[in-house]
Amino acid sequence: MDTFLFTSESVNEGHPDKLCDQISDAVLDACLDQDPESKVACETCTKTNLVMVFGEITTKADVDYEKIVRDTCRSIGFVSNDVGLDADNCNVLVYLEQQSPDIAQGVHGHLTKQPEEIGAGDQxxxxxxxxxETPELMPLSHVLATQLGARLTEVRKNGTCTWLRPDGKTQVTVEYYNDNGAMVPVRVHTVLISTQHDETVTNDEIAADLKEHVIKPGRKIIIDTYGGWGAHGGGAFSxxxxxxxxxxxxxxxxxxxxxxxxxxxxxxxxxxxxxxxxxxxxxxxxxxxxxxxxxxxxxxxxxxxxxxxxxxxxxxxxxxxxxxxxxxxxxxxxxxxxxxxxxxxxxxxxxxxxxxxxxx
Structure with missing residues (x-):
């Protein structure tokens, strides 16, 4: 039986790219919650002690964008400079404009078009x-990498692994067999875990904790979708x-x-x-x-x-x-x-x- 290896990776919610995606989607949630017709194209970028929200938003919603930024950072675990960002004291910049009138007219006619008439917002x-290959009807390599990352966050937040920091990455390589076009997993070949951690904790302590508690049965567009399987048109979601x-x-x-x-x-x-x-x-x-x-x-x-x-x-x-x-x-x-x-x-x-x- 001829087999091959395929690898998928994932990142934790504290990865800077994922932090940005979560802030952008928190803004979208806030706008749609008050005004379902909100037109949102929200981008976020971050660096040490700085978060900036920018883009185009047309909405009737009354949104406190700075509060959304700080609340999202805090919920992820960015609560001090030691972990790279302090939600309560970092600089927050907001640069938002309204949607281009030409795009608004072409896509939804400034909200005058019927649902069946609304055009695509872009090509x-x-x-x-x-x-x-899985009950989720998703690639196994992607499912394992993603669920492992979610587990790292779970044990960080519930106190099982107190030395973990918000950022982290996972990577899983699976051996597959091609059954006339269908993908059949044979075994897990390799698991990689890369995390931020408290510098006072030794590598031996980390390895023991991972073995005991974790390794169990917009920007990251491939991580957001199918882990490298299928195809991707290139557009981010959040x-x-x-x-x-x-x-x-x-x-x-x-x-x-x-x-x-x-x-x-x-x-x-x-x-x-x-x-x-x-x-x-x-x-x-x-x-x-x-x-x-x-x-x-x-x-x-x-x-x-x-x-x-x-x-x-x-x-x-x-x-x-x-x-x-x-x-x-x-x-x-x-x-x-x-x-x-x-x-x-x-x-x-x-x-x-x-x-x-x-x-x-």
């Missing part, structure tokens, strides 16, 4: 992916309202790919969609089952088009993407946007597909 192409198809398009493409695999139509599936700015209907829809389809890919493509509405305004409604608040999108900004059992992750709900099964 671009997005991908969704699913595989039957800080973007659903008219930004970088996010909403990737969400509906994941639901389509997952539904195909869950229905038994294929063991592995990639879905691509593409858009032109201001145009509601996608320019193209593509399906590839890597040779694992029970029926030809062109027939599966027809099923996808019949069952999923890829127009931005309709995706917002069907996936309930205008609802913010209570950390709805903040939760997506660390440990992956896909493969998670949470009712707020509406794009993970499998849609039943009707198709004629071939005769045995």
């Amino acid at each position: 671009g192409h997005m991908f969704g992916y699913a595989t039957d 800080g973007k309202d659903p008219t930004k198809v970088d996010r909403s398009g990737a969400y509906i493409a994941r639901q389509a790919a997952k539904s195909i695999v869950a229905s038994g139509l294929a063991r592995r599936c990639l879905v691509q969609i593409s858009y032109a700015i201001g145009v509601p209907d996608p320019l193209s829809v593509f399906v590839d089952t890597y040779g694992t389809g029970k029926i030809p890919d062109k027939e599966i493509l027809k099923i996808v088009k019949e069952n999923f509405d890829f127009r931005p305004g309709m995706m917002s409604i069907n996936l309930d993407l205008k609802r913010g608040g209570n950390g709805r999108f903040l939760k997506t900004a660390a440990y992956g946007h896909f493969g998670r059992e949470d009712p707020d992750f509406t794009w993970e709900v499998v849609k039943p597909l009707k198709w004629e099964k071939p005769q045995e």
Whole structure:
């Protein structure tokens, strides 16, 4: 049996890039919570003792952006200069403008267009992916790296590993077998863990704690999605309202790919969609089952088009993407946007597909 090695990595919620994503999505949550029609394109950058929020936001919401920044940093664990950032004393800069009037007119007609008429917020192409190698219908290498990172955060916050700091990275290499296009995990080959830690703790103490408590059964766009499997259109997700198809398009493409695999139509599936700015209907829809389809890919493509509405305004409604608040999108900004059992992750709900099964 010929096998191969494939590696996926992840980062903890205290990684600077993930800190930025979480702040951007906390801002999005706050805007959508008060005004579901908010148009948000929020970016965040950070350096020692500094966080800056900038971009374009048009909203009726009354948002205290500085408070959101400080609260998010504090909840992650950035509470002193010793860990790289002090939520209560760091410098916070806010540079936000309103959405370009030309873009607003082309995309949503300054909120005058009906949902089915709303155009894409930009051109671009997005991908969704699913595989039957795990119950989540996600790649095993990605699931393990992501869950290991989440576990590091859990044992840091519950006091099990008091020496851990917020930042950290994980990496998992899995040995796979290609079963006629489907991916079959054989074994875990290598696990890497890289963390910030209290300098007074010895390496031996850290190794013992990790063995006992952790190693158990926008910017990071690959970490956010499928760990290097499938494909990626290049657009980040966090800080973007659903008219930004970088996010909403990737969400509906994941639901389509997952539904195909869950229905038994294929063991592995990639879905691509593409858009032109201001145009509601996608320019193209593509399906590839890597040779694992029970029926030809062109027939599966027809099923996808019949069952999923890829127009931005309709995706917002069907996936309930205008609802913010209570950390709805903040939760997506660390440990992956896909493969998670949470009712707020509406794009993970499998849609039943009707198709004629071939005769045995």
